[in-house]
Amino acid sequence: MKKSNLLKAICYMLIPILLIIILINIISIAILVDNPNEIKQGKSYYETESFREDYMNIILLNCNAITRYQISSSQESSSALEKSDIQYYNGNNYIVEDTKVAEDEQIQNYIKQKEESQKENAALVEGDTYQEENGIYMLFKENENYSLDASNDTVIDYKTIKAKYYDILIIKDGMAYTNIEKTVKTDTLDELKQYISQKQYHWIYEENINTDISTMQYDEIAYKDYFTQIQGLGFKVYSCVRDTNANQFIINTTMYNMVSKTYQNAPICIIFSGIILMLIIAYLISSIGHSKNHEDIYTNWLDKIPLEILVIIIGIMLVIEGLIFMAFTELLYQFFTTAISLLVLMGIIIYATVTTFLVTIIRRIKAKIFWKNTIIYKIIKYLDRKTEEIKLNLSANMDINMKIICIFIISVIVTTSLMILTIAKQNLIFILFLIAFWIYLLYSIIKYVDKMHQIREAVGKIYKGDNNYKLNEENFTGELQKVAKELNNISDGLSDAIEESLKSERLKTELITNVSHDIKTPLTSIINYVDLLKKEDIQNETAREYLQILDNKSQRLKKLTEDLIEASKASSGNIKLNIEKLNLGELLKQVRGEFEDKLHEKNLEIIENIPKDEVCINADSRYMYRVMENLFTNIAKYALENSRVYIDLIVNGKDENKKAYIILKNISQEKLNITADELMQRFVRGDSSRTEGGSGLGLSIAKSLVELQKGKFEMQLDGDLFKVIIEF
Amino acid sequence: MYNVLVCDDDKEIVEAISIYLSKEGYKVFKSYNGKEAFEIIGREDIHLILLDIMMPKIDGIEVTKRIRQTKVIPIIMLSAKSEDEDKINGLNSGADDYITKPFNPLELIARVNSAIRRYTILGAIQTEEKDNIYQTGGLIINDDTKQVEVETKQIKLTPTEYNILKFLTKNKGKVYSIEQIYENVWEDECYGVENIIAVHIRHIREKIEINPKEPKYLKVIWGIGYKIEDIKV
Known part of the structure; x- marks a missing residue:
C-alpha cells in the first residue's frame, strides 16, 4: 500500500x-x-394560536386609537357622532356608548392581561416623557383635536404593546398613520413600506389582514365589525409581523x-x-501508523501521552473551541461575512482537533498500546504487581506470620482483658495475673532468642568446618525445628562431601604410594647394578660416561619417587603430625648449620635476623625441618652465587594474636619468568632445563606441610628476588 | 668368616647384595622366600639375616617373628616401604635394623658390618665403665686417650668436635640447645660464634653415623636441640 x-x-x-x-x-x-x-x-x-391572539389584540388597539382620532376629527365637521363618544358598529347599527367606558373596557381588558405577566413601573410617569419613544402617542399629541383624554394608563399600554412585537399602519387618502412614526404623507403604499423597511428589515406587511382575522377565535365578531367599520371609513390597514x-x-x-x-x-x-x-x-x-521509514506501526509523542490525560486535554480544547464557535455564531446577524469566515476557521480548528484525537486513538489501537498507555492500566498493573509481591511474601511467611499475629492478638486480648478486669472488679489479683502473663511472655521470648542463638552458633561452627556438629532437633519447636533440621541436613551433606573428597584423596595417595613401591623394587636393582658396574674395570671412556648418566638418572628417579609419595601424602593430609612446642630460632640455626657448607660452596652470605628471645610455635619438628630443608635446598641450588641470603624471624601481635613469621629472601640465579603460583605447582622448577637433581616438588611439599600444621605459606617474586614467608 | 642369609623374592637384588657382601668377605646364602630361609637357618650357622618384608607366602614380618622364637641373630629388614609405620612394625616384630629400598650399597654394607660387630664382639665384651670412658651403644669415647670408637672403628675428630661429642655423650639422653652446648663446651658466653655449633654437629654426624640423615647416635631434635641417644648394650 x-x-x-x-x-x-x-x-x-x-x-x-x-x-x-x-x-x-x-x-x-x-x-x-x-x-x-x-x-x-x-x-x-407561523400561525400559532398565541401569535394570532397577540397579533389581533395589538391591531385592534392600534386601529382603535388611530381610527378614533380620525373619526373624531372628521365627526367634528360632519357630526354624525357625538363628540367624545365612540361609535361601534354593531352589525347594522352604530352603538353609541359612553366613549370612555367603552374604550376603556376594551383596552383595560387587554392591559390587565399584560400587566399580570409584566410589571413595567418605569412607564408609570407623566406622558410627556414618552414623547420620543411612543410614536402613536406623539401622533395623537400633535393633533390637538384628539379628543381622547390622555390618560397615562392608556398611553403606557400602547408603548408596552408596541415594544412587544407588533406594528400597525393605517392608510387613508395618502396619509399613513403608524404607532411609531409621526404621520407620514405618502402617495403609494409601496413607498411607505419602503420607507419603513429601511429602518427595520424584518418587517413584513400583510394586506387585507381582515381576511385572516375572520378565521380567528378571539372575539371574532368584534374584530370583524371593527375592521368593517374602519374599512368603511376608507382606511386601509396594514399590519406588521415583527416577532x-x-x-x-x-x-x-x-x-x-x-x-x-x-x-x-x-x-x-x-x-x-x-x-x-x-x-x-x-x-x-x-x-494510519504506517510510514515509509518504519516497518512496524510507528508512534509519535502524542501516542505516548496517557489516554486519560489526552482525553482531558482534547476535551478542554473542544469546549473552548466550541464556546468560541458559539460566540462567532452570535455575530452572524451583524457581521455576516466576517462571522462566516471566522466560523469556517473555527470549524477547521475543531475538525483538526477531533481528527488528531481520532488518529492517535486509531494508531494506539493498531500499535496495541491503547490499553497499555492509560493511567488506569498502569495503576492496575502497579497494584497487581504490588499485590503479587505481597502475596508471595505472605505465602512464604504465612506460617510464621500467622503464628506471630496469633500470639500478638492473644497477648493483646489477654493483657487488655486482665487490665479491664482489674479496673472493673477493683481486684488486685488480676494485676498479679497480668504480671505473671508478662513474665511468661518475656520467658518465651528469651527462650526463643536463645534457640535462635543456638542455631546461629551451629551455623558458625559448620561455617568454620565443624561438620560433625549437630543440633538436637527435639530441643526446637515449630519453625525453628525446621531450621534446625535443615541445618543438620546441610551439615550432613557437607560431611558427606568432605568425606567423599577425603576418600578420593586417600585413594589417590594410596595409588601413588603403591605405584612408588612397585617402582622402588626394580629401581633398587638398577641402582645396585649401576654401582656394581662402576666398580668393574671398564676401559671404554664412552661406556664410563654412559654409566655416569645412568647413575645420575637412577638417583634422580629414587629422589623423585620418594618426593612423590611425600607430596601426595602432604597434599592429601595423610600424615600423622606430632605437634609439640618448638623454638623457631633454634630450628633456623640448626638448619643453617646443616646447609652451611652448601651455602658456603656458592659463596652465599647469610644475613640472619633472629630475635634473642625464644620464638616458640606448636608444630611437628620433623616436618618443620622438612619444610626448611626444602627451602634451603632450593636456596643452595638456585640462589645467585656471591649474593646474600636473608633469614628473618619476626614476631607480631600480642598474646592470642601473636604471630611468628619466617622470611627467607634470596636472589635467583636464573630469570624467574613465571608467577609465584606457577612456581608452587608440582613439578615446576625455577630453571627450565631440569638437568639438575630435584623433583620440582620441594615448594609444593613445603607449602602443604606448613598448611597441614595450620601455618601460612606465601611466596613472592619480585624480579629476581625470591621471597618466602611462613606464618605461624 | 661370617655367614649372611639374604632373603628376597627379587633374584637380582639378592644377587647384587651377595656380590657386595662377598666382596666384604661374608659367605652369602641366598633364599627367595620365607620357606627357603627357614631351611637354611635350620641347616647353617647364620650370623645375620637380610630380609625383605614383601614376599609371597610368608612375609618378612612373619619370618622375623618365627626366627625370634628360637634365635637372637641380628636381622636387617629390607623394604620398599618407607613409611614410619612400616619401620616401626618391622622393628617391633624383632628386627634390629631397617633399610629402605632403593638403598645405597655402602650404607647396606656399613649396617651389616655394624650389626655383625655388635652381635659378635660388643655383645661378648663387657666394657668396663671407667671414669674417663663414655659409652652409648657402639660409641665409645676414651677421654684419657681422646679416642673415639664407633662400633670398633676409630673416628678422627677435631678438638671442638671432640669436646661437643664428649659433652653430649657424658650427658647422653639429654637434649641440649645450641646455646647450652656452646655455654657448656666453651664455658663462657660469647654471642655470635654459636652458629658454628650446628655446623660442627653436622660434621660429627657425618663422621660417626652410617647415614647422617638418619642418625643412630647423634640425633637432631629440630627446633629444640641435639642429643646423644642413650643405647643400652
Whole structure:
C-alpha cells in the first residue's frame, strides 16, 4: 500500500467537505419533511394560536386609537357622532356608548392581561416623557383635536404593546398613520413600506389582514365589525409581523425555497458522498501508523501521552473551541461575512482537533498500546504487581506470620482483658495475673532468642568446618525445628562431601604410594647394578660416561619417587603430625648449620635476623625441618652465587594474636619468568632445563606441610628476588 | 668368616647384595622366600639375616617373628616401604635394623658390618665403665686417650668436635640447645660464634653415623636441640 502524504492530506480535507455535503442534504430532507405548513403554503409567519391572539389584540388597539382620532376629527365637521363618544358598529347599527367606558373596557381588558405577566413601573410617569419613544402617542399629541383624554394608563399600554412585537399602519387618502412614526404623507403604499423597511428589515406587511382575522377565535365578531367599520371609513390597514420568530421564519423560508428546488438529488447525494467518505476513512484508518521509514506501526509523542490525560486535554480544547464557535455564531446577524469566515476557521480548528484525537486513538489501537498507555492500566498493573509481591511474601511467611499475629492478638486480648478486669472488679489479683502473663511472655521470648542463638552458633561452627556438629532437633519447636533440621541436613551433606573428597584423596595417595613401591623394587636393582658396574674395570671412556648418566638418572628417579609419595601424602593430609612446642630460632640455626657448607660452596652470605628471645610455635619438628630443608635446598641450588641470603624471624601481635613469621629472601640465579603460583605447582622448577637433581616438588611439599600444621605459606617474586614467608 | 642369609623374592637384588657382601668377605646364602630361609637357618650357622618384608607366602614380618622364637641373630629388614609405620612394625616384630629400598650399597654394607660387630664382639665384651670412658651403644669415647670408637672403628675428630661429642655423650639422653652446648663446651658466653655449633654437629654426624640423615647416635631434635641417644648394650 503506497502511503502518499499528499493523498492523505487530500483525504483529510475531503472528509469535512463530504460531511458538510451529507449534512446539508440531510438537513434539506429534514426541512422538506419537517417544516410547518405555513412555509409550504407560502405564508410569511407561523400561525400559532398565541401569535394570532397577540397579533389581533395589538391591531385592534392600534386601529382603535388611530381610527378614533380620525373619526373624531372628521365627526367634528360632519357630526354624525357625538363628540367624545365612540361609535361601534354593531352589525347594522352604530352603538353609541359612553366613549370612555367603552374604550376603556376594551383596552383595560387587554392591559390587565399584560400587566399580570409584566410589571413595567418605569412607564408609570407623566406622558410627556414618552414623547420620543411612543410614536402613536406623539401622533395623537400633535393633533390637538384628539379628543381622547390622555390618560397615562392608556398611553403606557400602547408603548408596552408596541415594544412587544407588533406594528400597525393605517392608510387613508395618502396619509399613513403608524404607532411609531409621526404621520407620514405618502402617495403609494409601496413607498411607505419602503420607507419603513429601511429602518427595520424584518418587517413584513400583510394586506387585507381582515381576511385572516375572520378565521380567528378571539372575539371574532368584534374584530370583524371593527375592521368593517374602519374599512368603511376608507382606511386601509396594514399590519406588521415583527416577532422574534420572524427571523427564523425568514431563514426557514429562504432555505425551504432553496431546498425545494434540489431535494430530489439529496438521497443520491447522501449515498454517494457516504460511500466516498467511507472509502476515505477506510483508507486513512489503514494508512494510519504506517510510514515509509518504519516497518512496524510507528508512534509519535502524542501516542505516548496517557489516554486519560489526552482525553482531558482534547476535551478542554473542544469546549473552548466550541464556546468560541458559539460566540462567532452570535455575530452572524451583524457581521455576516466576517462571522462566516471566522466560523469556517473555527470549524477547521475543531475538525483538526477531533481528527488528531481520532488518529492517535486509531494508531494506539493498531500499535496495541491503547490499553497499555492509560493511567488506569498502569495503576492496575502497579497494584497487581504490588499485590503479587505481597502475596508471595505472605505465602512464604504465612506460617510464621500467622503464628506471630496469633500470639500478638492473644497477648493483646489477654493483657487488655486482665487490665479491664482489674479496673472493673477493683481486684488486685488480676494485676498479679497480668504480671505473671508478662513474665511468661518475656520467658518465651528469651527462650526463643536463645534457640535462635543456638542455631546461629551451629551455623558458625559448620561455617568454620565443624561438620560433625549437630543440633538436637527435639530441643526446637515449630519453625525453628525446621531450621534446625535443615541445618543438620546441610551439615550432613557437607560431611558427606568432605568425606567423599577425603576418600578420593586417600585413594589417590594410596595409588601413588603403591605405584612408588612397585617402582622402588626394580629401581633398587638398577641402582645396585649401576654401582656394581662402576666398580668393574671398564676401559671404554664412552661406556664410563654412559654409566655416569645412568647413575645420575637412577638417583634422580629414587629422589623423585620418594618426593612423590611425600607430596601426595602432604597434599592429601595423610600424615600423622606430632605437634609439640618448638623454638623457631633454634630450628633456623640448626638448619643453617646443616646447609652451611652448601651455602658456603656458592659463596652465599647469610644475613640472619633472629630475635634473642625464644620464638616458640606448636608444630611437628620433623616436618618443620622438612619444610626448611626444602627451602634451603632450593636456596643452595638456585640462589645467585656471591649474593646474600636473608633469614628473618619476626614476631607480631600480642598474646592470642601473636604471630611468628619466617622470611627467607634470596636472589635467583636464573630469570624467574613465571608467577609465584606457577612456581608452587608440582613439578615446576625455577630453571627450565631440569638437568639438575630435584623433583620440582620441594615448594609444593613445603607449602602443604606448613598448611597441614595450620601455618601460612606465601611466596613472592619480585624480579629476581625470591621471597618466602611462613606464618605461624 | 661370617655367614649372611639374604632373603628376597627379587633374584637380582639378592644377587647384587651377595656380590657386595662377598666382596666384604661374608659367605652369602641366598633364599627367595620365607620357606627357603627357614631351611637354611635350620641347616647353617647364620650370623645375620637380610630380609625383605614383601614376599609371597610368608612375609618378612612373619619370618622375623618365627626366627625370634628360637634365635637372637641380628636381622636387617629390607623394604620398599618407607613409611614410619612400616619401620616401626618391622622393628617391633624383632628386627634390629631397617633399610629402605632403593638403598645405597655402602650404607647396606656399613649396617651389616655394624650389626655383625655388635652381635659378635660388643655383645661378648663387657666394657668396663671407667671414669674417663663414655659409652652409648657402639660409641665409645676414651677421654684419657681422646679416642673415639664407633662400633670398633676409630673416628678422627677435631678438638671442638671432640669436646661437643664428649659433652653430649657424658650427658647422653639429654637434649641440649645450641646455646647450652656452646655455654657448656666453651664455658663462657660469647654471642655470635654459636652458629658454628650446628655446623660442627653436622660434621660429627657425618663422621660417626652410617647415614647422617638418619642418625643412630647423634640425633637432631629440630627446633629444640641435639642429643646423644642413650643405647643400652
